[in-house]
Amino acid sequence: MSKDIQAGDIAADRSDNFDYIVRHFLQGPHFFQSSVVQYLYDWWQGYEPSLPQRKQFDLVEHAAIAPNLFLIKVLGDGRFEYRINGEEVVSLVGVSLKGEMISPDHHDIAMANLARYYQEIVEKKQARACTGNLRPAHMDVLEFETVDCPLVDKNGNITHIVGAIGTN
Template identity: 40%
Template sequence: MTTKKVEIQKRSDNFRKIAREPVETSENFETEPVKALYKWWSSFQPSLPLRSDFDIAKHWGIAPNLYVVQVLGPENFLYRLNGEKVVDIVGASLRGHKITPKDPLLENRLFVTYLEKVVASRTAWHCSGAAEVFGKHYLNFESVDCPVTNENGEISFILGALSTLS
């Protein structure tokens, strides 16, 4: 079991606390979007799914909770897609935003470090914590980040699901 390191730095997005760790078991997932994406991803184990294996039409029920980050290279990512609920929770649409260590926003620099861990580990990661959504202080949230590969076996995208807890 890993010890959770919790990010508590002052941020400009809606997140206030974030704990990130590799998924050891899906038993602790509390929301359907996170469970559903992880179930799809883990069905390919011990291999990793290809990006082309993911068809959004087959996941339409959780589409508002999904986001897609493209791996452009070391410490270089592009936020390709974020569903409506992701925008609500994060506080802004990041679609089309490059994420690099030189980003002026602290939360995006922290995100680069985290995404690098997901890529290097080649495993799914679970995040949980608190967010201030629509002025409601500290709603709890969870997410899962699932790496997928290109035809050469390189991690090319990270598919994620983000949801607030009831």
């Protein structure tokens, strides 16, 4: 599993609750500390060697982990839109990004990095993960992990990225 940290991935450059973020490439089985993150990754990996289609991801079927889920729509040209942010996502991150458009030229360096990260998922058609620390309001520092999984249309084009965040 390779890792990378970029400018904008540490607290001084951020406007949310993240202290720092380390991004990882995933291949094959992976074991997460968070049960919600593991659940989503196991669901996604269950479609190998194919990728699941967006229509195969029904939020109702994942209701138990819905508060920890987020869904990103791929708009093309490196642009993305946050479509769903579960309640726990908002609580941990400190802000709702629902409806937010991000791209590599976003004015917030953290959001620009996130757009580049999502673009790598689109280009490689591979899940990725993040780990690090965050500081939700009025709480101690928490270790977190996420998984970000591409979803395709009937032609095999990545149209969405579904993800989950959990704490250890």
